[in-house]
Amino acid sequence: MNNLFEYSLKTYKNEEFLDITDLVRKSLKESKVQSGTLTVFCPHTTAGITINENADPDVVSDIIQTLDKVFPISWNYKHAEGNSHAHIKASLMGSSCTVIIENGKLKLGTWQGIYFTEFDGPRNRKVYVKLTSDNIK
Numbered sequence: 001m002n003n004l005f006e007y008s009l010k011t012y013k014n015e016e017f018l019d020i021t022d023l024v025r026k027s028l029k030e031s032k033v034q035s036g037t038l039t040v041f042c043p044h045t046t047a048g049i050t051i052n053e054n055a056d057p058d059v060v061s062d063i064i065q066t067l068d069k070v071f072p073i074s075w076n077y078k079h080a081e082g083n084s085h086a087h088i089k090a091s092l093m094g095s096s097c098t099v100i101i102e103n104g105k106l107k108l109g110t111w112q113g114i115y116f117t118e119f120d121g122p123r124n125r126k127v128y129v130k131l132t133s134d135n136i137k
Helices: 021-031 057-070 084-093
Strands: 004-010 016-019 036-041 047-053 096-102 112-118 124-133
Touching: 004 021, 016 057, 021 036, 021 112, 021 124, 047 057, 047 084, 047 096, 057 084, 084 112, 112 124
Parallel strands: none
Antiparallel strands: 004 124, 016 112, 036 096, 036 124, 047 112
């Protein structure tokens, strides 16, 4: 039984949220874990993971717009690469999230989805899903 999954993602915009909920569900199904937790992890410093509403795309648009207002792409940053805004936004999103697994399903709220958040794209990215089962043998 495989409990660690690695996926390659391609982002197409400078800033975007990719709904990876179905990808995470695929990992859960393949793992056959019925009860436990899973962690979704992003190994990048200018991208992150978050859980938020996935029913209305305006929520994602509002989040990106607000982050850009508070942490604009161009400002008096000192980081030589010119992507400090992306590092700050990724830190706010966080590099991972944990979700409870119950009866072989993600214990997400009705309107919740799992997002890979890009702040320095377009890029080729990785995301990891690690499942931990409560079923100790």
